[in-house]
Amino acid sequence: MVESACVQFQGDLKGFLLGVLKNRDLAEDVFQKTAIRAMEAAENARAATLRGWLFQIALNEARQLLRQKKRDIHHHERHAEQVSGENAGRQANAGGQWMQDLGLVGDETVKAVQRSLIRLPQEQQEVIRRRIYDGQTFAEIAEQMQLPLGTVLTWMRRGLLRLREDSQLRAFEDDDG
């Protein structure tokens, strides 16, 4: 049961780990550890909560890795560089392709997002593009667009909220899910 669940939910778990670790290779490694740990503790698994249980194991493994890296100064600096600012955005872009390869983000979803983005106000499109596609930090965006940081954050938040609320995107997400 646990083994098949690891296979069934591997996409979701890898996506979640990418969100925590901001690095595809690390996410792959931690997923392997998660699967091994889950099979070792299979007697504690409950069918009704299996997915959440796997997420908790994955989170524990990821946090353990992060703590380990923070203890190592060199790794900590390297990791800090990876997750900071522009690099975080680039990791997100690279992760996008990975999510597509894993089948978590389908072509229809991407098209739906494109259509939804066009309907957003120009300033919200601009902030979302700079932050997610160009990998700029909110502070850099605020500086370059000569806007208060709060305004940039508000535009980003409103834009993402409207994307999530878009009926077409919601329908495609349901299909993908």
Place this chain on the structure above:
Amino acid sequence: MSDLISNNTDAVQPDADDAQWLAMRYVLGELSDEQAESFEAAMADDVALCEGVLQAILLNSAVALAFESQQSGRTALVGVTSDESSLPVVAINRSPFARFGVFAATAAMVLAVLAMVMLQNSPQAEVLSSDDDATADMLAMLLDNSSSSDLSGEFDEFSSADDSVSSLVAPEWLLTAVDLDSAGDQNDIPAIRPEEESGVY
């Protein structure tokens, strides 16, 4: 999997919206170390936050891919446009003006050919043709006369790049040739000689 995107349609729920926004900022690496650790600790107690992180990374990925696709689409469009412009396209859908232009150019060429034919058949053309024949005769005579002289020296003399008036002085062999020609025909204007008209030389 897609609860936070698909099922959270109630935008007035401040807690859910805040959690989604927090998850997005966490995924984007916009939280401080302390905030990130607090969020991770909260995830350990609330699986819904883990789902929020997954939804955030999926939305992030979809948006990145959408922009990526938009960029590549523009590039492809530019490529298609340039390809079209480089194609050796025959005018399939020409405008009426273009068709008229082609017709007018063809008609002008036909008229020009007809005019040339008519000119050749006119008496003036025969005079001109006789002039050409006379020139040919003179050149043949010149060749005969020059066979006994030093051609290379004459060539050097003729081709020397000299703009002075002296270079325009006719050489002696040319004067001789003109004298010979004028001796055969005293008229200044070369006329049609009977033997030329009949083609007998």
